[in-house]
Amino acid sequence: MADTTKPEEEEPIDEDVEDGDAAAEGGEGGAAAAKKKKKKKKKVKGEAGEAGEGTEGPTPPPPAPPTSAADDKDGAAAPSAAADEDDADADGVAEGGEAGGEAMSASKKKREKAKAAAARKKAAATEAGGEAVAATGGGPAGKVKIYSANETQWSSIIRGIQPWGPYPTPEPDGQPQQHGGEWGLTIPVLQQFPSGNVPHGMEVPYHGDDGRRRTSDAELRELERLHSISYSEIRTAAECHRQVRKHMQSVIKPGMLMTDICEQLENLNRTLVQENGLQAGIAFPTGCSINHVAAHWTPNSGDKTVLQYGDVCKIDFGTHVNGRIIDSAWTVHFDPQFDLLAEAARESTKAGVAAAGIDVRLCDVGAACQEVMESYEVEINGKTYPVKSIRNLNGHSIGPYQIHAGKSVPIVKGGENSTKMEEGELFAIETFGSTGKGYVKEDLECSHYMKNFDVGHIPLRLPKAKQLLQFINKNFDTLAFCRRWIDRAGEEKYLLALRNLCDVGIVQPYPPLVDIKGSYTVQYEHTILLRPTQKEILSKGDDY
Numbered sequence: 001m002a003d004t005t006k007p008e009e010e011e012p013i014d015e016d017v018e019d020g021d022a023a024a025e026g027g028e029g030g031a032a033a034a035k036k037k038k039k040k041k042k043k044v045k046g047e048a049g050e051a052g053e054g055t056e057g058p059t060p061p062p063p064a065p066p067t068s069a070a071d072d073k074d075g076a077a078a079p080s081a082a083a084d085e086d087d088a089d090a091d092g093v094a095e096g097g098e099a100g101g102e103a104m105s106a107s108k109k110k111r112e113k114a115k116a117a118a119a120r121k122k123a124a125a126t127e128a129g130g131e132a133v134a135a136t137g138g139g140p141a142g143k144v145k146i147y148s149a150n151e152t153q154w155s156s157i158i159r160g161i162q163p164w165g166p167y168p169t170p171e172p173d174g175q176p177q178q179h180g181g182e183w184g185l186t187i188p189v190l191q192q193f194p195s196g197n198v199p200h201g202m203e204v205p206y207h208g209d210d211g212r213r214r215t216s217d218a219e220l221r222e223l224e225r226l227h228s229i230s231y232s233e234i235r236t237a238a239e240c241h242r243q244v245r246k247h248m249q250s251v252i253k254p255g256m257l258m259t260d261i262c263e264q265l266e267n268l269n270r271t272l273v274q275e276n277g278l279q280a281g282i283a284f285p286t287g288c289s290i291n292h293v294a295a296h297w298t299p300n301s302g303d304k305t306v307l308q309y310g311d312v313c314k315i316d317f318g319t320h321v322n323g324r325i326i327d328s329a330w331t332v333h334f335d336p337q338f339d340l341l342a343e344a345a346r347e348s349t350k351a352g353v354a355a356a357g358i359d360v361r362l363c364d365v366g367a368a369c370q371e372v373m374e375s376y377e378v379e380i381n382g383k384t385y386p387v388k389s390i391r392n393l394n395g396h397s398i399g400p401y402q403i404h405a406g407k408s409v410p411i412v413k414g415g416e417n418s419t420k421m422e423e424g425e426l427f428a429i430e431t432f433g434s435t436g437k438g439y440v441k442e443d444l445e446c447s448h449y450m451k452n453f454d455v456g457h458i459p460l461r462l463p464k465a466k467q468l469l470q471f472i473n474k475n476f477d478t479l480a481f482c483r484r485w486i487d488r489a490g491e492e493k494y495l496l497a498l499r500n501l502c503d504v505g506i507v508q509p510y511p512p513l514v515d516i517k518g519s520y521t522v523q524y525e526h527t528i529l530l531r532p533t534q535k536e537i538l539s540k541g542d543d544y
């Protein structure tokens with residue numbers, strides 16, 4: 001989940017002006033010149049070493065014909081098309097009842113479900129061959145369709161990610177992961193590793209003055225850190241993230257409803273992490289922002305957006321154990337013309353992860369990310385674009401039950417943020433690339449919300465708002481949530497109350513963040529832990 005720079009901190013700058021700035025900046029450090037030299041040419045055919053190309057899954061299907069959503073909406077590809085005509089949300093805050101955006105009545109829900117089922121049916125019909133997709137659910141109207149990988153070997157038609165090896169070997173008294181069950185996999189992570197000795201992330205030594213940096217009391221501080229953060233818990237969350245995404249990468253295909261993708265992913269997440277109140281579960285809504293929508297979009301109930309062959313979709317989801325959050329994301333695309341764009345973000349995030357370390361200035365991480373991201377230029381639909389880092393999106397520190405714990409990790413240079421990363425801290429390193437302006441603003445109907453972490457007691461007048469706040473406290477506390485999760489708990493007609501909680505400052509809405517229409521945005525993200533002795537890329541998998 002991305003952290004945004006507050007709009008007042010940075011004015012949207014006209015593109016031309018910004019280019020001028022960049023050139024001027026380059027003058028002092030010569031960075032721009034170096035960048036130019038490094039510009040890579042678009043390679044149309046997949047490069048050797050890129051996963052999933054040729055050898056892995058089936059050949060990408062031809063562009064999906066305009067599907068199901070086409071007749072429901074004007075433009076099927078963009079999430080904007082999904083915004084309910086009677087629920088348009090101008091300011092990003094929950095619509096009040098008077099605007100017709102009130103929670104769906106039972107009968108409307110029924111109609112929505114029937115429509116969704118019809119959309120699903122059509123979507124299934126458009127699947128090219130449909131060979132790797134089997135509907136094991138296929139239940140009554142409105143029931144989520146379950147996709148399962150019927151091959152034992154992992155395969156994916158999603159481009160740009162490396163193939164997975166087998167699921168990790170369980171502990172002697174643990175069970176191996178198994179395909180099946182309602183959501184595709186059946187064995188929770190802690191049943192694979194009953195003692196809690198879960199696989200580590202990728203451990204990377206600090207470069208430079210590693211060792212010399214450690215002071216005599218370093219060992220003591222390390223012990224202290226061992227108490228303050230449970231490595232076992234955060235690694236359990238990370239292993240869960242890996243297994244959920246590995247499975248989902250084998251089932252996500254053009255033609256699927258975004259709602260079905262999210263619900264299968266989330267229910268699989270719940271299963272593998274053994275969801276239990278606030279002690280273990282999903283850390284925030286499944287972001288699946290498409291094309292020019294960069295972040296914070298997930299379908300609201302009844303949404304009929306269908307994933308298209310030509311879409312660029314950022315799957316950003318989180319898992320937590322005892323509030324220890326893993327936040328990691330990758331970009332789903334099927335069309336080879338997006339390979340290089342996605343690579344830009346993948347490599348930029350890699351550079352950010354590499355630059356991160358104890359006593360490293362946040363602004364230096366930002367500079368490292370931008371340097372790599374903007375060394376790319378891409379050709380899409382016959383037009384060449386420089387890839388831009390989205391300058392008002394950031395990585396962030398993570399605290400217990402706090403996805404944005406106070407430190408922002410920029411993805412461009414030039415900020416005066418000389419704040420440093422510190423030992424023991426957990427960071428989400430995420431970068432966003434764009435073929436548009438490289439600047440996002442809030443737009444579309446809001447789905448993501450989160451209680452403000454430090455909010456004190458605020459008196460509430462509306463009984464319904466009080467009740468909704470109790471519900472939020474019990475189910476999400478300070479973790480982010482979405483409207484679908486309130487709906488699935490059976491709450492109804494809560495949008496006015498939700499708007500009230502936003503208005504008084506208890507809850508913060510996080511509307512979708514979009515670049516200009518027609519642009520494409522990409523994202524990669526890892527969660528890293530700055531251990532005293534080494535950096536651990538907790539969410540690292542075979543895929544990215």
Ligand SMILES: [Co+2]
Pocket residue numbers: 001002003327395396428430525
């Ligand atoms: Co994040």
